[in-house]
Structure formats: C-alpha cells, structure tokens
Amino acid sequence: MIGKLRKRIVLIEEDDRLREGLCFAIERTSNYFLVNSYKSYSEAIKLINRDGPDLVIVDITVSDMDGINGLRFLKNKYPADVVIFTNVEEASIINDALSQGVSGYILKNVPLTDFIRSIEQIINGGAVLSPSIAKIVLEFFHLNPYTPLSDRETDVLKLITRGKTYSEIAAELNIAIETSKTHIRNIYRKLKVNSKSEAVRKALNDKLVSVGVD
Template structure:
C-alpha cells in the first residue's frame, strides 16, 4: 500500500544553538526530516524552492528581512507550505500580523521540542497550533469590542489597570512617563464617562473593551 512521504522541514533561525538543537531533535525523535537550516531568510531565499519543504519553522527576529516580512514572500514562493512561527515575541500585533500574513502556527521559544513535533503533525493535518499564551492573546483580541472609543495605548493602560497595577508600574511596563499615563487615564475616564479607576474597569468589562 502506498504511503505518503513524511513532511520535509526547513528551519530558519538565527540562533545557531536553537537551530541545530531543533534540527537534531526533530531528525532523531520524530518521523520528520529537517532537509535544511538557515540563519536568515535572506540566506534561504534562493535555495528554499529546491529544498521543497512541507513545513517551515520560522523565527521572527531575523537579521535582514524579518520573519513577518518573509511570510508573504515564502507563501508566494511555496504556496502550499505550512509556516510555524517560533519567537520570543508574543505581542498581540506581532501574533495577528503573523497570522494575517499566512502563518499556520505560532509558538514561543520556550516550547518543548515534543510540542513542536506535535505542531508539525497538526499543521499538515490542517490544524492551527499555538502556544497556550498565544492562543489566549488571539482569543482576547477576537472577543474585544471593535467599536471601542479607546486608542490602542489607552486600551493597554486600561488592561494594566485591571491587573491592579498603579500609574508608576504602568509607566515602567510601557516605557512611558507617569505624566503620560495620567493624561491617558484622564482621557479614558472622559471617553467612558466615569470618575474612578473601579468605574472604568467595570465599564470596560461590561462593554468588552479589554
């Protein structure tokens, strides 16, 4: 009986230890074969067509062309390829940009190899595997009210308020001045027609603004 060949994998990752570690473990602990590895998209660009991968494991923070910008180019070169993002970055914008540009899965770099091997199997079967923290970010984004009157920065500040952080902690986390936080907070109260942090949090939750 004819059986399908196991998927061919290409890894594009600038950290040599991570790149070689994943390649070794995938080759030795799974039925899949890593046919090539590259330290950047630019070094892979002219060769990856000949590699003919079924799945590409792609880092986001690459020298030269970054992973987000590489995604649509790879999908044009290899329309049927599945691309799993592997990154330390899990900001909402990065995740949504990656998925919008054609990523099939999204994992953070602390993901155990066994989970990554499972993800390879899942994507070739039509799934969209993600780290739990990434999936949570995507779900929250989809649940959020698209008609929110708040700007992205105001939403960030309000989200941090709901976790109990004060102005100083919010300023530190977002790398902005306390006075800037104060101004944004004033704007939030005005837009939501409230006079206190607790009222703002309640309205935000009721209207799904965070």
C-alpha cells in the same frame, strides 16, 4: 519509512545552538526529513523552491529582513505551511503573522517534545497556537454575532483551531466520526475554504470563535 514519503522540513533560526538542537530533534523523528536549515530569510527564500518543503519553521525575529515581509516573501515564493517558533509575544506582530496565513504560532518556552507534537498536528492539517498566544489573539476582537455557522459547527471549528483530529472532535462532542466530517465539510462550504488551516485563518479574520481557550 521510505524517504520520499517523509514530510520535508526547512528551518530558519538565527541562534546557532538552538538551530542545531532543533535540527537534531527533527532528524531523530522518522516522520520528517530536514531538507535544510538557514540563519536568514534571504538564504531560505533563495533556495525554497529547490528545497520543496511541506513545512517551514521560522523565528519571526530573524534579523536580515522584517519578519512579516519575510513571511510574505516565503508564502509568495513557495506554498508550504509555516509555523512561527519564537519568543515574541507582541500582539500586533502575532496578528500580522496570523494574517499572513501561518499554520502555527508557538513560543520557545514549550518543551521540545510538545513542539514536535505540534509539528505533527500542523502537517496533518491542523493549526496550533501556544495558550498564551491564543489569549492575546482574543484581546484583538469580540466574536462576530453574524456567523454563518450553527452552534454545533462553531463548536467543531473551535476544536479545529486547537489542532484536533476528526476522531478527537467526535469523542469530545460525543458524536460519530462521520458526523464530525459532515460538520467540517459544511464549515468548509459555508466559509468557502478547502482545508483546516484555511478554516482557522478564516475563524481568526472573521472573529468566529474564541481561539484556543475556553
């Protein structure tokens, strides 16, 4: 694959051994180009514009900066997608991270091959939560009874939060791919968003779906 077409990734991970392992796994994947890896938020933020990543992978516990403030600085400095890769399962931190517009929150106990697949989903416009994280998120809220979406649109939005593609949504709901695209366009219009990741954030903030679990 031509280098300039490969998705650019920046990694922020304090643990040297894990960082090296993740770097190796990412570099072995032909779809991605690991632009840089850092041990701290401050190093990454300083060079983020030069790196120009499509996706930033970060452990929210990187110690040189409060995790949520670090996310905020990253998002304000450069508009890349961000995925949290961490061991933190504290509900308030999860909620704060999601409110910053991250596109994924994945626990480090996931197999590395599954993590790489999650990166693919996020880069393709999806959003991914580890199942246990989705359950924690649900404890924050009951569903909003005043949703602007139809029942079918809510079903589609739920599948979007699980990282499903147009064709996967169509297959799961037994509808045509074009119909799934129409539902998604209607969801974007009603929620006033422009992408799947924005729709997921809106779903979380407005309590529109049970995210990630049945």
